[in-house]
Amino acid sequence: MIIDFSTLQDGVHKVDWTGEIPGVDLIYPEIVAAIQVRAKIHRLQEVVTIRAALRAQLERPCDRCLRPAVLAIESSLYVVAKLRTGLSAAEMGDDGEVLISVDREESMVDLTDHIRESLIVEVPMTILCGDDCKGLCPQCGADLNEESCSCRWQSE
Numbered sequence: 001m002i003i004d005f006s007t008l009q010d011g012v013h014k015v016d017w018t019g020e021i022p023g024v025d026l027i028y029p030e031i032v033a034a035i036q037v038r039a040k041i042h043r044l045q046e047v048v049t050i051r052a053a054l055r056a057q058l059e060r061p062c063d064r065c066l067r068p069a070v071l072a073i074e075s076s077l078y079v080v081a082k083l084r085t086g087l088s089a090a091e092m093g094d095d096g097e098v099l100i101s102v103d104r105e106e107s108m109v110d111l112t113d114h115i116r117e118s119l120i121v122e123v124p125m126t127i128l129c130g131d132d133c134k135g136l137c138p139q140c141g142a143d144l145n146e147e148s149c150s151c152r153w154q155s156e
């Protein structure tokens with residue numbers, strides 16, 4: 001998601017964006033998440049404030065049985081960007097906002113990395129296909145959601 005300062009006028013803008021970003025799930029970084037962004041962008045001369053609600057959804061293997069599991073998470077993003085002469089840089093502000101300096105010549109901000117980072121922290125430790133997933137038998141590998149096996153560990 002790219003914000004172009006050169007076409008952004010002073011005032012409040014509502015910008016929706018949908019797209020795909022990989023790397024949200026650190027266990028399966030190659031899997032691409034479907035992303036929905038609803039942003040409110042406020043520009044006053046050289047300063048642009050972006051507040052956005054984020055939603056992400058992706059499908060990846062269940063941590064217990066390896067069948068497909070859906071991960072759906074929500075997060076938010078707060079970015080303050082300032083147009084300057086010189087290098088572009090990003091740092092964290094006191095209220096958890098991302099502070100960005102944007103080179104006047106480039107006048108563009110790519111929010112992709114910031115969207116990804118804000119979603120990564122919302123990914124739970126364990127992702128299951130369902131709350132009642134029984135997983136795989138540690139001895140024979142049978143999917144205990146679909147069959148029961150006769151391995152001894154179960155009866156003990």
Ligand SMILES: [Zn+2]
Pocket residue numbers: 062063064065066067128129130133134135
């Ligand atoms: Zn499962």
Ligand SMILES: [Zn+2]
Pocket residue numbers: 137138139140141142149150151
């Ligand atoms: Zn078994």
